[in-house]
């Protein structure tokens with residue numbers, strides 16, 4: 438391990454359109470030693486997206502092959518498409534003491550939690566209102582109106598999972614919301630049980 442602590446898993450979830458992806462981008466710019474877990478998906482690529490940066494876009498056949506090979510730490514069907522978190526990438530970084538950021542839905546958050554609860558810090562991001570959520574989905578202008586409506590009607594069932602998260606934030610302002618997550622991450626890094634070196638350090642102080 439490069440550092441004296443294991444990396445933690447920072448999981449962000451929200452209804453689609455609550456601004457989570459923009460927050461992730463800001464976090465990655467601002468926080469050292471934080472890497473994004475890039476998911477694999479069978480969803481068609483949006484115009485603004487880049488393969489290998491936003492997602493690895495693959496066919497359903499390839500996705501199923503990877504699932505059989507136990508390539509994913511978790512996978513889920515979201516809005517008719519498959520999404521999965523690659524296992525090796527995450528494990529390698531955590532061992533190196535690098536924190537890993539996840540932009541995944543509540544199903545993924547639950548599965549990761551079963552995998553390694555003590556390594557997870559989970560944050561649920563809420564939109565300021567339903568009307569703002571709809572506006573954001575429309576403005577994105579990259580999905581069809583049908584998709585926008587589908588995502589709106591799913592938002593409530595996604596929001597019902599807020600109670601399963603460690604932290605809940607309202608994204609009224611991207612910069613403020615990002616600041617809040619930076620604060621959470623800094624504090625979580627300092628948790629006693631995460632600072633493995635502290636035990637031997639204290640032993641020395643007490644000698």
Ligand code: 5GP
Nearest residue numbers: 453476513515520521522540541542544545
């Ligand atoms: P989008 O298609 O808008 O990029 O993502 C749709 C939803 O799938 C979002 O809530 C996003 O967080 C979630 N998602 C993205 N990647 C994964 C993943 O690997 N696993 C799970 N469970 N959800 C994911």
